[in-house]
Amino acid sequence: MAESSTHVRPGGRSAKVRAAVHRAVAELLAEEEAETLTLPAVAARAGVHPTTLYRRWGSTAQLLNDVATSRFTDDLVVPDSGSLDGDLQRWLADVATDVADPDTLALMRATIGSGPAGGCACVEDRHRQLGAIIQREQDRGGQALAVETAADFLLGPLYYRAVFTPEPASADWARTLVSTYLATLRTS
Amino acid sequence: MAESSTHVRPGGRSAKVRAAVHRAVAELLAEEEAETLTLPAVAARAGVHPTTLYRRWGSTAQLLNDVATSRFTDDLVVPDSGSLDGDLQRWLADVATDVADPDTLALMRATIGSGPAGGCACVEDRHRQLGAIIQREQDRGGQALAVETAADFLLGPLYYRAVFTPEPASADWARTLVSTYLATLRTS
DNA sequence: AAATTATCGCACTGATCGCTGCGTTAGTGG
DNA sequence: CCACTAACGCAGCGATCAGTGCGATAATTT
Structure with a gap:
């Protein structure tokens, strides 16, 4: 208005x-x-x-939401490595490194606790980036993947480890996760 | 002392x-x-x-930790369905139903936001239960699975959806997740 | 049953939070 | 360069929170 x-x-x-x-x-x-x-x-x-x-x-809730949205929204364009595998490996490793930082983790926890919309603000942009990677693969002539499913299998374990377990995941672990995920796609 | x-x-x-x-x-x-x-x-x-x-x-942090630990710790013994697939399906569907409850979700969010140990209090007992199911399969003569990996693939997507996305996962979706996970194990 | 003591309720105090007019400063457009 | 107004600083006001002795209650032991 x-x-x-x-x-x-x-x-x-x-x-x-x-x-x-x-x-x-x-x-x-x-x-x-x-x-x-x-x-x-x-x-x-x-x-x-x-x-x-x-x-x-x-309120602190709105402030946290603003901070989190700003912090977790980067105009970062994932470099085109030429393959879906390469793009995902690089991207998820970066995400894992980011999430492994204790300060980043503290911001995430506080934002989640500030309200029902808190979690979304933390991963909204990650979903967008994942969608862009998948879209790029599709433009390349590759298979069309569901963004939601990919998020479940890639971001799911990563963020779960970060938030619910004492020590977060490493970049190497993230790369292994991508390999496992892509292997699953080929056999199904 | x-x-x-x-x-x-x-x-x-x-x-x-x-x-x-x-x-x-x-x-x-x-x-x-x-x-x-x-x-x-x-x-x-x-x-x-x-x-x-x-x-x-x-403090509210310690109170929340106490409430969460009590709430998410049930002496529930997962009924032996005879197979790993059946056990996991039933168990994860129950977990999904529990986590889909808005009130339960609110408690989880608040507990996570109360401190670094908050997340652990929510899933500690789930890990224990998953370990029991896997141990039972091993006693049955089946394969020995790593609890951590199973938690990543099963609890990961489930809790990720609950905390980071607007709408949580359903029990049916959880059952599909178990099927996908077990299929992955067979092909690797 | 009586003594013991962990636990809770009550009254009270300082500190801080949440919030509101009002004047001032500093970006923005003519 | 000047008018305009969005954004900030200042002073101050309830309201509520965090915390502390002290007496009362009730569970446990002897």
């Missing part, structure tokens, strides 16, 4: 505040328990007045 | 308070956002004085 009347102002200061707040959230989650992640605490760490946070984000 | 001098007292009242508090946590998580899950709020819902919660649990 009235989307033309609200002039968004992404200029210097707003962007700077936003970046400082995002960094503060990441830092606090990295060093302390999620319990202490309150708006005044984030404001103090970011060197920003608490009022700003109450106005722009309103 | 002096573990023999502190007599644990699981008698009537303590157990009653504990049950009321656990129920209150589940109720509040089911109907409200996780943000409002504070110790006084839980106490009010449970009809218990807040002081009791501060003394026995100390």
Whole structure:
């Protein structure tokens, strides 16, 4: 409603505040328990007045959602290795490395706990990237894979290990996972 | 430290308070956002004085961990269907049904967000059950499977769907997952 | 049955959170 | 360069949270 009347102002200061707040959230989650992640605490760490946070984000849930969406959305274009196998190996290894970082993991946990939509914000972009890889294979003349099924078998175990087990998966493990998955496709 | 001098007292009242508090946590998580899950709020819902919660649990993180451990630990013995396939199908379908419940999901999200050990508390017992099923197959003379790998392929996609996607998996989908997994084992 | 002690309820205090007007600063368009 | 307005800082106000002695209750032991 009235989307033309609200002039968004992404200029210097707003962007700077936003970046400082995002960094503060990441830092606090990295060093302390999620319990202490309150708006005044984030404001103090970011060197920003608490009022700003109450106005722009309103609650820690919305703030976390914003941070997570921003953090887990990269314009990264997966390099074309020429084959589906190569593309998936490289991509999933990168994802595994990213998820293995304790700080990243802390952000994911907090975001998941902030609400029902929290989990989606963490993997939304990964789904998009996986879809792009599969689409590329299809354009190459290869088989057409279901994105959902591929996500279940590739992202599923990866994120499961990260969130539900004491130690996350490695990049090598991710590559093995891709090989196993593709082998399954050939035999079925 | 002096573990023999502190007599644990699981008698009537303590157990009653504990049950009321656990129920209150589940109720509040089911109907409200996780943000409002504070110790006084839980106490009010449970009809218990807040002081009791501060003394026995100390923080919402520890309380959630206790509730989750209790909730996701059932002495349920998986019925012996005679085959690994049957055992797994039945068991994973039950797990899927359990995880598909919105209230259960809310408890899981909150527990994950409460700390690094939160996720483990949710699946610890599932791992134990899976191990028991695999051990039974081995005793039957069947193949010896790695529990970790089986968990990756079975629990992984299931919990991934539940936590990271808008709608969780169904029992039928879980059964299909078991079939696919066992087929993979035969061809490798 | 009486003594013991773990556990809970009550009253109370400081600290902090969530939030709201109001003035000021700094990007944006003419 | 100037007007305009979105965004931020400041001061301050309830409300609630986290935590602490102290007495009462009830489970356990002797």
